[in-house]
Each structure stands twice: as structure tokens, then as C-alpha cells.
Amino acid sequence: MCGIAGVFASSKDCYIDSQILVNMAAIQHHRGPDNYGYCNPKSLGVGMSHSRLSIIDLNEERGRQPFWLNGTIIYAHNGEFYDFQRIRADLTAQGFQFKSKSDSEIVPRLFKHLGIDKTLEQLRGEFAFSLYDEQEDALYLVRDRFGIKPLYWTNTGEEIVFGSEVKVVLAHPSVNAEIDTHGLFHQLIQVMVPGTTAFKGISQVEPGHMLKITRKNGQFHIDTHKYWDMDFPELKMRSKHSEEFYISGVRKHLLEAVQLRLNADVPVGCYLSGGIDSCSILGLASATAQEKIKTFTIAFDNADYDETPIATEMAQSVGAEQEILTLNADLLYDNFERTIWHTERTIYNTLAVAKLMMSQRVRHVNYKVVLTGEGSDELFAGYPAFRKDMFLHGMDGLDQEQAAAWQQTLEANNKLFQGAMLPKDEYISDDINEKVGFTPSCLQPWLGCTGAAKQLIHQDRREEIIRYEPGTAIAEKLDQQYLKGRHPLDKAQYVWIKTMLEGQILTWGGDRVDMANSMEARPAFLDHKLAEFACLVPPEMRIKGNREKHVLREAMKGLLPETLYNREKFAFMAPPAHTDQDKWQKLKNLLDKFASPQRLEQAKLIDPGFLEILIQRQESHTTSDAEKIQNDALLNHVLGIMILYHHFVAQDISKVAYDKAQALGWVV
Template sequence: MCGIAGVFTSRQSTQIDSQILVNMAAIQHHRGPDNYGYCNPTGLGVGMSHSRLSIIDLNEERGRQPFWLEGTIIYAHNGEFYDFQRIRAELTAQGCSFSSKSDSEIVPLLYKKYGIDKTLEQLRGEFAFSLYDEQEDALYLVRDRFGVKPLYWSNTGDEIVFGSEVKVVLAHPKVKAEIDTQGLFHQLIQVMVPGTTAFTGISQVEPGHLLKITRSNGQFKIETRKYWDMDFPELDMRVQHSDDFYISGVRKHLLEAVQLRLNADVPVGCYLSGGIDSCSILGLASAASQEPIKAFTIAFDNADYDETPIATEMAESVGAEQEILELNAELLYDNFERTIWHTERTIYNTLAVAKLMMSQQVRHVNYKVVLTGEGSDELFAGYPAFRKDMFLHGMDGMDAEQAKSWQQALEANNKLFQGAMLPKDEYSSSDINDKVGFTPSCLQPWLGCAGVAKQLIHQTRRDEVAQYEPGQAIAEKLDHNYLAGRHPLDKAQYVWIKTMLEGQILTWGGDRVDMANSMEARPAFLDHKLAEFATLIPPEMRIKGAREKHVLREAVKGVIPETLYNREKFAFMAPPAHTDEKKWLKLKSLLEKFASPVSLEAAQLIDPGFLEILIQRQESDVTSDAEKVQNDALLNHVLGIMILHHLFVAQDVSQLARDKANHLGWRV
């Protein structure tokens, strides 16, 4: 795992400033502290830089990027390719030669031999890369299938500037930081429009997509192309197999995904909560490894949210060496600002802070790589919102009374998460209904905040979103071809994968807080071979009666404790601020620091009067628990927005990048 950066100018004759490329690498030094490199040949109008975290091929010189195949290709890569040894061997047998043992080097050689489309078909893993083809005079920006690895870009008119983080793009002096009004609105309601950011003019390459950028007469032609998507079969195309076919298939594909991700030239550990996902990964990894696996667990100081006892039971059952990080309110909010610097978007819950502190602990004990459980809920319908949609829209023959009974039981068992993982009030978007057939429950808590969010926006900007419908913007980004004719559960999972998985779980719950401490996370469940098999599993095998992730439970029954095998899904999140007086006072003190009336008027992003009303509601005894969960999220988002402004708008990020390069001694 590393960080990439680059500039592609509108004319080949324009020389890229070497120091700017180095500055862009320096500001993401946390992503790759082991080495750096840059490449900007004369007469090409393109340059790339790279900060390296050494995991495969630890030789500093041999693995240095960008790779430059003179006269043909310049290439920089962030991420991991699995099964790369087989591809290397096949290419070597066909006469290709390699300069390193790095997995990264397979791409330029595959590209030269097969072109971009066939190259992407062969890649397995988590990745984002840039590739310039001199013969085509084209720049490719490519992101992995689920968006595990980030990739941002901006068009200044004269340059395409890109990098692994927003701050890398802002390190270029021609890219100025400004909070976008629609982006601000979406920060407040948590759910983002795919491909967007909080910043004006800065976009993301969407998961499973590539950008091909060519130039002619000083103008850019930008082509966006999808190369992969989560393709559930249409209902009339489904083929029914035996239960054992699906159970053994999940077991086979998951074990293969875990085994591939244990491959590294450094030790590999596992994140471990009390959920079936991380426990399954640890169980399979322990079975496949010759040595005990180190397991890393977060412990919260609130018994309602702490999963340490079950995690410890799992660790002991497989002989893992467990490392427990105990976190309290003070630690979480003391590290809130640092977390926003890395997430570059707001967070609704301090779980992001907890994950950042855990990655710090992982590096403290000299580990660089962990396997994680992200993606299991997406593939096997683990979230309570999926069960709600299944009961309401996908249970043929269920009458209204039965559906109501199911819903009441679901909400009673997930009371802690109502207002976040489940809506406190039903919300319907006509635009999403038209595209999907219903408004998935996973979006309802956040779209339902739209009215409050608009009141929170500063009056100087409020008119810009007065008629704006977030549901419409999200619906426009959903591909009808992957929704039409599908089962309601398939649709709900697809919408979550396109929105909350990439925009939340893999961003502020994944790469950004992991790489903040130079640590690589490998989510085995998001192996695309496993995901493609998971699309074939009938909905009633994913959710069987009231039991979520049924097929996964059966597939890993032999490697997890019986307690966990029978346990209902429990969403992993930190205790909200309103549940803890110390935490609430910490949140208020941060709001006083970053969102004081003077700061709010200077930034003109958040309305001071309505923010005060929201704080008063949160302290009122008549406010319901579900409303407090939702208000807690909104207040965290307000704090995040003001910290974003403080860190990225009020400061000159390009100057910060120059200062960082000077501090590191990275001078050209």
C-alpha cells in the first residue's frame, strides 16, 4: 500500500515541476514512509510521484516507483495485487522481463501485451493506479472494483491533477480548496453522491471505473468507463442449487481469499471484533497459517457497545495472540481533529477515531498488515436495514400483520442503532423509488435528515440547496441495468454497495484511518471472485427467517464459537456522545473551539442559531433516544465540516506540502 500522485498537462511541451511532484508525495508520507520517487520525462507533459509502504519486495531501490518503461509507459500504483506470482510466471514464460519482485510491476507488462481491458480482467485485489501510454498519449486513472483504495482528481483547465488523497491534489498550487455547497449538504446527511467530495472541483474515480484522458490542441477529452459492477442475476435467470452448493462455495472462495491475503514479506495480523465477519477471517487465517496470528481488538468503556468478551473467546479458541486497545471518551474526542485530517470528510460516529487509534497500535507493535472483515455484511445481507427491506418488500405471501410483527422485533433488537443503522421515521424518495422500486432502509436515516440539514446550512448558502433533492442526485448515479428485474434484497444490497460501503465503511472506516498510520488493511470478503459467487446465493439463503448471513454462518460454523454462530448481528460502532456525560462535554468543547459564533460567521457554512437549537434539543429530557442518535450524528458532522474548513480551506495546503518536503529533506 502506498500513495500516488501526478499531473497531466494539456500540452506535451509543458514540463512538470519536479518539486511539486515531490511535495505531493511528501504530504502523503503517512501512506508510504519507506521510500519515494518521481518521474517527469522532458517533452511528455506528464509526471508522477509515489510514496511507498514496503510490503512485497522490501528492497528499497528495486521496488521504487513510478515505473518508467522508456518510450512507452509511466505507471504508479497503490494497493495489492494477489495471485501476482502466477501472472509474473506466465509473462516471464512469454519473454517479459521484470526489474523487481513487486506485485505492482505486473500491470505495465500486462498492459503492453493485452491493453487496458484485458489487463483489468486479470487483476485481483485492492488497487488504484495511474498509467500513461506515450504511444496513445493517454492517461488512465483506474480504481478497484469496490473502491477499497481511493483516487481523487481535479481539472484546472491546464492540468489534470490526481492523487490518493484530497490533500495531495490540493498540494498542487493551482488547485484551491473550497467547500462545495451540495458537498456540504451531503456531509451533513452522511451519504454522498458517488464520485463526489466535499470540495468544489475535486472528484473521485468511482469504484470499478477508469478514466481515460487524452488531449488535443490544448484541450482534454475525459472518458469515464465502467469495467465491473456487482451483478446480481435477474429473477427469471436465477438457477437454483442445493444448500450445500452455496455453503461449500462460500467456504471455498472465502478460504482462497484469506490465503491470498496472507501473502506478504512482513507479518500479517487480523482485526477482531465480536462479529461473525472478523471472527471468520481470524479462524480461517489461523487454520491456514503455520504461526499464531496476532489479533487486534478495540474495547469501549460502555458495555452496551463493547464486544471484547466474544472477541477474546474467539482469539482463545484458535490460539491467537490478542492485543486489546481500551478506548474512552477523552481519547476519542482528543483525536477527532487528527482523524478528520485523514478522512477528508465528516464522520457520524467516533468509530473512525477508534479505528485510527487501532491502526496506530498495530504499527506500535511493528505490524504493517491486517486482514479485516469489511464486506461481509454487503455480500451476505448482514445489516438490520437489509432484513427490514427483505421483510417489507421481498417476502412473498407475508401479510401486513406479519410484516409489522417482523419490523417490531427487528427494531426492538436494534434499538441502540435506530436513527443510524435503522430509520427513526419512514422516509421515501420518489426519485429512488422510480429507479429502485422503493427507498432502501439504509438510506432513509440520512435522507430523512435533509430538512434539518438544510436549516443547519448557513443562510448565505441555503438558497443553493433549497430545491435540491439528494435522493435525485443519488438515483441518477445508480445503474438501472443492475437493478431492473432483481430481487428487492439484491437491490437494497446494490444501493448500499454503491453509497455507504465506498463512501463510509471503506473511507473513514477503512483506508483513510488505516493508512494514517502506514498500515495496510486487506478486506478478504471484498475479493471479487467471492463477491461474484455471492450474487448467485438466493435471498432466502442470505436471510433465512429472522437470521441474517445464514449461508456464511453455515460456511464457517466449524471455525467460530457456538455463541457467535447463534448471535444476531450487532453493528460495530462507538458509543454516541449522548450516552456518556464525559463524551458529551468533550464534543461540546470541540464545538466551542471550532464552531464558535465567530468561527461560524467567518466560514459561512453552518447557521449559528440553528446549531444552538440542535444542541439544546440534545440536552433536553423530552428528546427521544432515536432522535438523539440522529442529532449526535448531525453534531459530529457539523464539527467535521468546521474542522475541514480549518484544515483545508483556512490553511494553504500547498504550503503545508512544501513544508513537509523540507522537513523530510525531500528536495529536488
């Protein structure tokens, strides 16, 4: 798990400056503190750099990247490939030679042997990589199927600049930092348009996609290709098997995914909450590993949001060693600014800060790899919004009285999360309705912030978004091919995976806060072989009656404590600021610092008048709890935007990167 960076010029005659490449590696030193390298041969007009976190093959010289193969391929990789030993052995038997024991090296060998399309079929894991092929004079930028690993890029006209983080791209002196108005709007409502960022001109390679960039006569030709997507079968094509077939299949595929992710040349631990996802991972890992597994649990100082007792019960049941980190207002808000520096997008809840603090604890006790439970809710319909959509749209012939009772129970049991995980009020997007058939409940809380978000945007920019409909922009990015003819639950899960999974859970809840402390998280549920099997599970076995994740519960029944097996899904979220006076005061202090009248006037991003109205509403006794949850998210987003402006726009990131390189002694 590492950081990659690079520059692809519009002509082979352009030489890529070595120090710029090194600066781009230096500013993401947190992603790979073990060593670094760069490669920029003359007369190729391309250069790459790499900061390495050593996990497979700890030898610094053998594993150093970028790889330059026979003077024809330059390649840099971030992430992990599983089952790489089998691939390497097969290629070795065919006469290919390897210089390292690293999993990374299989890609350039496969590319030479099979070409890019067949290579991608072979890859299993979480990854982002860049590969330049001199024979084609082409640069490939590739991201894993779910977007677990990030990859950003921009086109300056003269150069394609890319890297594992936005700050890496901004470290190039030709790239300007500017907040995009539509990006600003989507930061305020939490849900992003796939492939976009908060910064003008800087894009992401979308999950399951590959860019092939060629050049001719000083012009870039960029071809975007989707190589994988979540493909739920059409209703008319869905096969029916026994319940045991799906239960045993889930168990088999998840066990294989966990076993593969235990492979490392360093110790591997587990994140552990009180949900069946992380508990299932721990149970399988404990049954597989020869040594006792170390677990890491976040505890909150509010019993309504704390899952520590159930996590402890699970740890004790398998004999795991549990490390508990208890977080309060001081820890959460004192580290808010640092979290935004790493997430490079706003956060609606301090859970992102909590996870950053936990990855710091993991490294403090000399671990740098953990298995996590992310992806389970996406595959097996765990979120309360999925049950709501199932009740509303997916149960043909269901007694309406029973459906209404189930929905009423669902909302009562998830009252803490109304305004975040469940909509406060119904929100309909005509364009999403047209494409999906309905507006999924998972998007409604955030799209429902549209009116407030438009009032929050500074009047100098308001004209750009006055007629802007965020649902339209999101709908345009959803692939009709994977929605047509599918069950409503399939559609709801697909929309969440394309929006909130990649844009939220795997960004500020995953890679960015993990790698902030040089720690690799491995989400076993997002193994694509498991995901492809999960697509085949009938909707009524994902949600059976009013019971979410039924097939997973049954597959893991023998591993889970009875309390957990029977427990309803509880969303993992940090206590919002309005629930505690200390937290509220901490949030207000940060707003006073970063969103003062002077800074608001300088940035011209946020309207000061409406910001003050939101703060007053949050302190009013007449504001409902659901509205306060939504307002809390908006205020966190405002704070995040102003921190983004402070760190990425108001200062020169290219200078910050050079200063970092100097401090590390990386001057070439």
C-alpha cells in the first residue's frame, strides 16, 4: 500500500523534472514512509514517482518502484494484489523473470504477456496503478473495481498530472487550486457526482475504470473504458436455488476473501465494532490464523452510539486481544482540521476523525495492516434505507398494513439516524426517478439538503447553481445497462455503491484516514469474487421479511454471539455535536477560527448570513432532532470547505511539497 504520482507530457521531447516528481512523492510521505523512488527517462516525456509502505517483500531495493522493465514499460502501483503467488509461479514457468517477491511486479509482466484487458481480468484486490508502454506511447491509469484505492488526475493542456491524492496533483506547479462551484455544492450535500472532486479540473478515475491516454501532434487523446461493474441479474434471468446454496456460497467466498487478505510479511489485525460485518471477519480470521488476532475498537463517550460491549463480547468469544480507543470531544474536534487535510473533501460526521485516530493507534502499537468490514452492507442490503426501499418498492403482493408496520418499526429503531441514514422528509429527483424508477432512500437525506445548500453558497457564486439539480448530475453518471430490468433492491444497492460507497465510506471512512497514518485497511467483503456471488442472492434472501442481511447472518451463525446474530443493524456513527455541549462548543470554536467573517469574505464560498441562521437553528429548543442531525452535517461541511480553502487554495501546495522534500532530505 503506497502512493503513486506522475506526469505525462504532450510530447516525448519534454523532459519531466526530477525534483517535481520527488516533491509529489514527498507530500504523500504518509502513504509510504518506508522508501521512495522515481523514474523519468530522457526522450519519453513521462515520469513517475512512488512512496512505499512495505507489506509484501520488505526488501527495500527489490521492492522499490517505479519498475522500469527492459526500457519499455514504466509502472507504479498502490494497493494489494491477492493470489499473486500463483500468477507469478505460472509466469515464471513460462520463462518470465522477476526481480522481487512483491505482488506489484505481476502487472507489467502480465501486460507484456496478455495485454491490458486480459491483465485486468487476472487482478484481485484493491489497487490503483499507472503504466506507460513505450511501444504504444500510451499511459494507462487504472483503478480497482470498487474504488478502494484513490487515483486523481488533471489535464493542464501540456501535461497529464496524476497521483494518489489531490494534494499530489496540486504539488505540480502548473496545476492551480480552485474550488469548483458545483463541487462546492456537492460537498455541502455530502453526495458527490461520481468521478468529480471539490477542485476545478481535477477528476478521479472512476471505480472499475481505466483511462488510456495517447498523444499525437501535441494533443492528448483520452479513452475511458469500464472493465467491471456490479451486475445484478435481470429479474427474468435470475436463477432460483435453495437457501442453503446461497448461505454456503457466501460462507465459502467470504472465507476465501479473508484467507487471501491475511497474507502479509507483517502482522495483520482486525477492526472490530459491534456489527456482524467486522465480527464475521474476526471470526473467520481467528479460525484461520495460527496466532491470536489483535483487534481495534472505537468507543464513544455516548452510550447511544457506543458498540463496545458487543465488540468486547465477540473478541472474548474468539480469544482475540482487544485494543479500545475511547474518544471524546477534545480528541474528535482537535483532530478535525488534520482529518480534512487527508480526506480532501468534507465530512458530515466526526466518524472520519475517529477512524483517523484509530489508525494512529494501530501504528502506535506497531501494526500496519487490518482487515475491515466495509462492503457488507452494500452487498447484503444492511442499511436501513435499503429496507425502506424494499418495503416501498420491492415486495409485490405484500400486505400494505404489514409493510406500513415494518416501516414504522424501522424508523422508530433508527431514530438516532433520521436525517442522515434515513430521510427526514421525502425528496424526489425526477431524473433519478426516470432512470432508476424511484429516488433511492439512501440519497434522499442528502438531496434533501439542496435548498439549504443553495442558500449557504456565497452570493457571488449563487448564479452558477440557482437552476442546478444535483439529482440530474448524479443520474447522468448511472449506467442504465446495470439498472434496466433489475429488482428495486438491486437498484437501490447499485446507486449506493456508485455514489456513497466510493465517495464517502471508502474515502473519508477508509483509505484517506487509514493511510494518513501509513496503515493499510483490507475490506474483505469487497473481494470481487464474493461481490459477483452476492449479486446472485435473491433480494428476499438479502432482506427476509424485515430482517436485513439474512443470508450473511445464516452463513456466519456459528461464529456470532447470539446477541449479535439477532441484533438489528445499528449504523456506526459518531455522536453529532448537538448531542453534547462540549462537542457543540468545540465545533463553534472551529467555525469561529476557519469561518470567521474575515475568512468568509476572503474565500467567497459560504454566505455568512445563512451560516449564522443555521447556527441559531441548532441552538433553538424548537428545532427537531432530525433537523438538528441534518444541520449538524451542513455545519460540518461548511467547516470542511473552509479548511479545504485554507490548506489547498490559500497556500501554494507546490511549495509545501518542496519544503516537505527538503525536510526529508529528498533533494535531487
